[in-house]
Amino acid sequence: MSSPTSSPPGWKAALRSHEFILLAVLMAEWVSFYFAGTHHTSHGTFGFGTADAQADILRHTVEIGLLALVMTPIILTGGIDLSVGSVMCFSEIVFGKLWRDAHMPIPIAATGALLTGAAAGGLNALLITWLRLPPLIVTLGTYSIFRGLAEAVTRGADVFAEFPASFTFLGEKSWLGVPVQVYVFVVVAIAVWLLVHRTTWGRSFRAIGYAPEGTRFAGIPVERRLALAYVLAGTVAALAGLIYASRLNQVTAADGTGYELAAITAVVLGGTSIFGGSGTVHGTLLGWVAVAVLSEGLAYANLPRELGGMLTGVLLILALSASILPKVLSNWRARRHTGTSTSQPPPPAST
Amino acid sequence: MKRNLMLLLAAGLALVACSKSDSNAPSGGGDKKPVIAMLPKNKANAYFISCSKGAQDAATALGVDLRFDGPTKTDPSMQTQIVEGWINQGVDAIAVAAEDKASLSTALKKAQSKGIKVLSYDADVLPDARTFFVNQATPEGIANTLVDEAARIMDGKGEFAIITASLVAANQNVWIAKIKERLAKYPNLKLVTDPLPSNDDKDQAQQQAATIMNAHPDLKLIMAICTPGVPGAAEAVKQAGKVGKVHVIGLGLPNENKDYVHAGVTDSVVLWDTGKLGFLTVQVANALVKGTLKAGDKEFKVGDTTYKIDGDNILLGEPTIFNKANIDKYDF
Numbered sequence: 059m060s061s062p063t064s065s066p067p068g069w070k071a072a073l074r075s076h077e078f079i080l081l082a083v084l085m086a087e088w089v090s091f092y093f094a095g096t097h098h099t100s101h102g103t104f105g106f107g108t109a110d111a112q113a114d115i116l117r118h119t120v121e122i123g124l125l126a127l128v129m130t131p132i133i134l135t136g137g138i139d140l141s142v143g144s145v146m147c148f149s150e151i152v153f154g155k156l157w158r159d160a161h162m163p164i165p166i167a168a169t170g171a172l173l174t175g176a177a178a179g180g181l182n183a184l185l186i187t188w189l190r191l192p193p194l195i196v197t198l199g200t201y202s203i204f205r206g207l208a209e210a211v212t213r214g215a216d217v218f219a220e221f222p223a224s225f226t227f228l229g230e231k232s233w234l235g236v237p238v239q240v241y242v243f244v245v246v247a248i249a250v251w252l253l254v255h256r257t258t259w260g261r262s263f264r265a266i267g268y269a270p271e272g273t274r275f276a277g278i279p280v281e282r283r284l285a286l287a288y289v290l291a292g293t294v295a296a297l298a299g300l301i302y303a304s305r306l307n308q309v310t311a312a313d314g315t316g317y318e319l320a321a322i323t324a325v326v327l328g329g330t331s332i333f334g335g336s337g338t339v340h341g342t343l344l345g346w347v348a349v350a351v352l353s354e355g356l357a358y359a360n361l362p363r364e365l366g367g368m369l370t371g372v373l374l375i376l377a378l379s380a381s382i383l384p385k386v387l388s389n390w391r392a393r394r395h396t397g398t399s400t401s402q403p404p405p406p407a408s409t
Numbered sequence: 410m411k412r413n414l415m416l417l418l419a420a421g422l423a424l425v426a427c428s429k430s431d432s433n434a435p436s437g438g439g440d441k442k443p444v445i446a447m448l449p450k451n452k453a454n455a456y457f458i459s460c461s462k463g464a465q466d467a468a469t470a471l472g473v474d475l476r477f478d479g480p481t482k483t484d485p486s487m488q489t490q491i492v493e494g495w496i497n498q499g500v501d502a503i504a505v506a507a508e509d510k511a512s513l514s515t516a517l518k519k520a521q522s523k524g525i526k527v528l529s530y531d532a533d534v535l536p537d538a539r540t541f542f543v544n545q546a547t548p549e550g551i552a553n554t555l556v557d558e559a560a561r562i563m564d565g566k567g568e569f570a571i572i573t574a575s576l577v578a579a580n581q582n583v584w585i586a587k588i589k590e591r592l593a594k595y596p597n598l599k600l601v602t603d604p605l606p607s608n609d610d611k612d613q614a615q616q617q618a619a620t621i622m623n624a625h626p627d628l629k630l631i632m633a634i635c636t637p638g639v640p641g642a643a644e645a646v647k648q649a650g651k652v653g654k655v656h657v658i659g660l661g662l663p664n665e666n667k668d669y670v671h672a673g674v675t676d677s678v679v680l681w682d683t684g685k686l687g688f689l690t691v692q693v694a695n696a697l698v699k700g701t702l703k704a705g706d707k708e709f710k711v712g713d714t715t716y717k718i719d720g721d722n723i724l725l726g727e728p729t730i731f732n733k734a735n736i737d738k739y740d741f
Contacts, residue, residue, distance in 0.1 A: 097498075097499075099499070101499075102499070104497065104498050104499030105497060105498050105499070106497075108497055110496070110497050111494075111497040114490075114493045114494070114497060117493075118490050118493070217509070219509070219510075219511040219512070220511055226515075230515060302486070305486075305489075306485060306486050306489060306509075306512040307511050307512050307515055308485065308509055308511050308512045310485070310509075312483065312484075313486075354490075354494065357478070357491070357494045358494065358497070358498060360476075363478070363491075364481070
């Protein structure tokens with residue numbers, strides 16, 4: 059938690075950090091839903107407070123969590139990837155085609171899907187670094203291209219289903235009470251965290267976001283760093299697709315619709331600056347869980363699940379302003395106490 | 410800093426307070442009142458809204474707690490998610506209209522393993538994932554009603570054409586086969602051409618209807634067997650100025666066809682009563698929970714009405730014919 063606040067001692071800074079605020083919000087959500095959404099009956103406890111419910115919340119949102127994880131380095135560089143949901147879907151379609159129509163074994167088909175994702179990410183990276191097009195425009199284009207490909211291949215109607223149990227265990231089974239895909243998620247989360255926070259690569263992501271030209275002049279291969287971020291996103295999007303396919307035991311051309319925005323929401327809620335340069339992977343994780351618990355908890359509390367979208371928006375604005383508020387307040391107080399002389403720039407010279 | 414925490418605390422408390430106030434209503438009585446959860450394909454769709462009204466009527470009459478929830482668009486993953494939520498909440502029965510058989514069946518089997526009664530309505534799941542399917546209409550029921558209605562309007566003789574969804578649409582192809590079987594009963598009804606595809610699109614249905622009227626000037630009736638096809642055909646007849654000369658019937662929603670029915674363009678539309686479908690579904694769910702209905706039963710009684718059970722299909726009965734006389738009573 060290295061928030062760039064200057065003055066107070068370490069623990070105070072930590073309390074004031076965005077991650078801490080988010081953690082507090084998450085606890086508040088969790089406690090609220092625990093009390094509102096759990097009921098005890100003569101034949102057991104049901105609802106939000108059960109281990110099954112908690113496991114299901116994770117199972118239902120692991121795909122978005124994966125996308126949010128790999129969206130973090132991209133946004134750190136000041137970029138964005140709107141294509142992850144479409145890439146996820148198209149990779150699934152490739153998987154379905156290879157398995158069902160080309161009669162490939164599951165491991166080969168899955169590898170094909172992951173390679174598709176990597177190639178899709180590579181295409182994004184190529185267009186962004188080579189043609190120097192803005193990521194927003196490039197990925198808006200590939201967002202349509204890959205969704206369109208998925209729809210064209212299936213004609214929007216073909217559905218791949220009834221995968222073998224050797225594949226569906228990934229999305230449907232649990233191990234030691236924890237859904238199988240959560241283990242996959244933990245591995246990816248640790249890898250991305252290490253990449254962003256413990257390697258020079260990670261430092262260069264932030265540097266690119268902060269000052270792309272400066273980073274280039276400092277001798278850092280900006281293009282290669284960017285390419286890594288986008289290829290990683292494409293590959294993990296394909297992985298998310300495989301998990302999604304095995305969880306639902308089906309693949310359609312509508313899979314992953316809107317997932318890119320859910321992932322971006324988690325990243326931004328997690329405190330990563332949309333302009334790049336600052337942010338953390340653990341922040342993203344907290345942002346992801348906060349949204350997941352909110353949207354699923356509502357149903358357990360018998361509240362309309364449609365409130366989820368609105369409350370996520372409120373949460374986003376509240377959490378982000380709460381972390382800026384103390385700074386704004388202290389600036390304002392400092393200005394009032396010390397008068398205008400110290401904290402304000404000298405008045406412009408007028409003739 | 411202090412302000413900051415206070416703000417958080419206030420926000421947290423507000424959240425608890427607002428969700429608490431809503432929670433004590435339904436979940437409090439969970440032990441006594443059976444909870445029946447009902448999943449539509451799309452809860453914003455007029456078809457399912459009218460289904461839910463019938464379901465609520467039944468729930469009120471039976472004193473059960475009905476939870477009607479579903480996606481607001483085509484979304485099989487959301488359907489699964491909602492069902493899994495209900496399993497965790499320990500509801501007593503789950504009734505589903507499946508967008509996708511395979512994915513929902515996995516979740517439903519999990520529900521069954523936890524002792525929850527499972528049934529399907531409107532769109533079935535895999536047979537081993539539910540006890541009963543409340544079947545709104547058999548292919549014979551639909552085909553026979555349509556052909557009989559056509560014969561009545563055409564006085565048992567003349568040319569007619571069929572507009573279908575697409576040439577590969579599974580439901581429609583079954584109906585077409587049954588329609589042809591029924592036509593044996595009316596030797597003077599002549600189907601002039603193979604069914605014309607509209608791809609479930611009103612404009613294409615309208616074009617097909619216009620073309621077939623030009624090609625067969627003696628055509629007496631157009632039968633559209635997909636919902637956008639009926640208003641499409643009616644529009645073509647109206648624009649060709651052949652109202653009364655070429656009749657239109659079909660499988661359609663009352664609301665989409667009211668204007669044409671009142672204008673005399675469309676004679677009647679055929680569909681099941683969706684309110685009754687919702688009503689019967691909740692009745693069956695409740696009977697399963699109470700143990701008064703079991704797999705293998707041959708009939709199911711609600712008040713004075715007896716519903717036939719064919720294997721594990723509970724039959725809603727013959728479709729309803731909506732015409733000038735009754736169409737305004739329905740809103741879906």
